[in-house]
Amino acid sequence: MSIPQQATDAIRAAGRRMDTFGWVPATAGNISLRMDADRIAITRSGFHKGFIPEDGVMAVDLDGRAEDSALRPSAETGLHCGIYRRFPNAAAALHGHSVPATVLSRLAGPEIRLAGYELLKAFPGLPTHQAAVRLPVFENDQDIGRLQSRVTQAWDADPAHPPGYLIRGHGLYVWAEDMPGALLRLEALEFMLSCELETRRLRP
Amino acid sequence: MSIPQQATDAIRAAGRRMDTFGWVPATAGNISLRMDADRIAITRSGFHKGFIPEDGVMAVDLDGRAEDSALRPSAETGLHCGIYRRFPNAAAALHGHSVPATVLSRLAGPEIRLAGYELLKAFPGLPTHQAAVRLPVFENDQDIGRLQSRVTQAWDADPAHPPGYLIRGHGLYVWAEDMPGALLRLEALEFMLSCELETRRLRP
Amino acid sequence: MSIPQQATDAIRAAGRRMDTFGWVPATAGNISLRMDADRIAITRSGFHKGFIPEDGVMAVDLDGRAEDSALRPSAETGLHCGIYRRFPNAAAALHGHSVPATVLSRLAGPEIRLAGYELLKAFPGLPTHQAAVRLPVFENDQDIGRLQSRVTQAWDADPAHPPGYLIRGHGLYVWAEDMPGALLRLEALEFMLSCELETRRLRP
C-alpha cells in the first residue's frame, strides 16, 4: 500500500521547519504521522531530516514492521509506535535533537520541571501559567524495546504525564492529534527548554 | 465591515518578521493595527503568528468585541485595546515572546532598567544615550481585564512611562504610530534585552 | 549629480547581509561607499538598514554635506567622512551594531585586545595568528564632530592602529578598499568578538 502524498509532504515540511531551528543535526531526529488506525508513515533511517527526499518516508505497522521489507525505518521507530499504540488520538510524533534538550537532559535528574511560563498553556489540562509540567528524562538505550518499556511504565505510573519526554543526551519526543499540533507543541517545549538553559547560566 | 487588504498584509508580514527572530514560538505573540478611530484589526487566536493565513486577521472594537462573533480574537486582545483607548496616536501594537524577554522578566523585580545603549534614542523624549528607560514588569494574569487595570494604573502613576512593558514569563508589548515604527521599536527593545541577558551572564 | 546604480545596489546588499547576522537592529548601523575622490554614497537617516529602499542612499562630500539638502544623511556621517579624509585608499565603511560589540564595548576599558585567532590574518600587516589586534573603544558622544576628533587623535597617536574601532554601547566601525573587503573585515571582527564574549562567559 502506498503513502498518501499529503503524509509525505507534511513529514518533509516538518523536517524543513525543524532544520531551520537546528533541531535535526546530521541524521538525528525523526518524524511520523498516523495514516490510519494501524499504519504509520515514518522517516527512513539515515537521511538528514531537513532534506528528506520524496522516497524518504515509509510505512510501518503499529509494531514497527516495515510494509516494504527492503526499506529500513528510523532507528527509533519503536518509540513512535509506542506512542501510537498507547494514545489512539495521537496522529503525529516528532523527535527533535536540539542543543538545549541535549544539554539539559545530560545534567538533569529523572525529570525537568517547567513552571511559570505562559507557553505552558499549550499543554492539555493546563489552562493556566501557574501550573507546572514535569518532563520525564529517560536514560538512553540502544535497545529501543527496552527503552519503550520504561517509557510505558512511566505512563502507567503517572496518569498526568505530559505529551512529551526527554531521552538523556538524545533529545525530545512530543506528540499531538495532528502534525500542526505536534510542531506547535515541539516549538513551545523547545522554547521553554531554551529559557531554562539561559536561566541556569545566570544561576549556576 | 471588512478588513482592508493592506492591514491584513501588514499584520501577516509583521508575523513573518517576528518569526525569523524567534519571537512568536508556537501560538505565542499577537499583532494588531488600528484601522480607524475605533476599529482594530488583530490576529485571531490559535494560529502560529509566523504563518498567519489570509483569514487569520479579524476586526474588534475598542472594547475588544468581535465584529464577527463567530471568530475568536487573540486572548490578549484586551491589552491591545487598552493601548489604543489610552493613546489616540497609537496605530500598531506588537506582543513578542522572546527568550530574553521571558527569562529576564521571570528574574526581574517591578522593572527592567536599560541604560547606556545608543538604541535608547529610538524612544520618544530620549534624544541621548545617556538617559535610561525603565520597562515595567507586570505579573502574568489569565484575567486580562485585571491585568489591563494594573497596566493602566502604572500609566497613571508615571507620565514618563515608555511605550512598552513586560509581562512576567510572557513577553514584551510595544506600540507606535504605525506598523513600521512598532517593528523598529520591538527590534530595538529585544536587542537591548539580549544585551542585558548577555551582560548578566558575565556578571551574575 | 546622481548616484551610480552599482553603488546603491552594493549598499543595499550590504545592509541585507548585515541584517541576516542581526547587526543592524531597528535603525542602527550605517553603510557608505566612496564614489570618487570627494563624493561619498551613504545610507539616509532613519531607515532599517536591512531594507534600504531604492532612494535610501544619498550623496555627501568629504565634510558630510549633503548634495541634496532636502535629504538627511545618517547621524554618523561625520565618522564615515573622517575615515575617507584620513585614508585615501578607503572606499567602503561599515557600522555594525551587534550584541557582542555592544556588550563587550560597555564592559571594556580603552581597548579590546584580540589574540590567538587565525582570522587575525584578515588584518593588514598581520600575516600570522600570533600577532594581536588592539581595537580602540571610544566613549559614545552625540556630538559626532567631537567624537571624530578623539578618533583622529587616536590615529595620530598610534600608526599601527587597525582599520576598525568600537564606540561604547554603540557598535563597531570598519573600513577597507572596497565593499567586499569591508564586509569580510566586519564579519571577521564580529566573529572574533563573538568568540571573546563566549570565552568571557567561561572565565568571568
Add this chain to the structure above:
Amino acid sequence: MSIPQQATDAIRAAGRRMDTFGWVPATAGNISLRMDADRIAITRSGFHKGFIPEDGVMAVDLDGRAEDSALRPSAETGLHCGIYRRFPNAAAALHGHSVPATVLSRLAGPEIRLAGYELLKAFPGLPTHQAAVRLPVFENDQDIGRLQSRVTQAWDADPAHPPGYLIRGHGLYVWAEDMPGALLRLEALEFMLSCELETRRLRP
C-alpha cells in the same frame, strides 16, 4: 584537465550550507572533493566560502600542486591532501571555523573528549552512545607542511583516531567517503561542540 560540473556544484553548495550555520566567516574555511585517485578539487584562496563563484574551485594533485599555476589554492591545501594521501577512501574534506570550535580549541589541552551523546553514533566503529570520541587539538602553525607532519604523527600513534581534528583558534577538519557524509559528520561534530560549550557555561 577541467573540473566536473558536479564537483564544483557540490563544493559551492557545501559552502552555502556551512555559511547558514556561520561556519565560514570572512574567508575562513575550505572545502575539497577527490575527483579521482590523485586529483583533488579545492576552493581557491581568498573567497568567502558561502559565495564561491563558478570559477572559485581549482584542481590540485595529492601533493597540493595546482594544475593551473596561475591559480592560488586554499592556504590549507596541504591539510586536505594529507587526508587524501593517508585515507584512500576519503573523498571529501571540510574545514569549518565556528565559534564553538574556535573557543573550545583555544581553551583545550591536547584533545577534546565527547561522551554521552547519541550523535557519536555518526562515527565509524562507535555503534553506541556509551563510547567516547577524543578529538585531537593541534597547535596552529602558518607552516602547513609542519602542521601536517604533526597530524600524521598523531594518526600513526593512535589507530583509533576519529575522522576529524581541531586546530587551536582555527577550527575543525572532518572527512568522509563523500560530500554528503562529510557534511553530516561536520554537522554532528559542530552540534556536540555547541553542547560542550553550553555545558561548560553551566559548570565553569
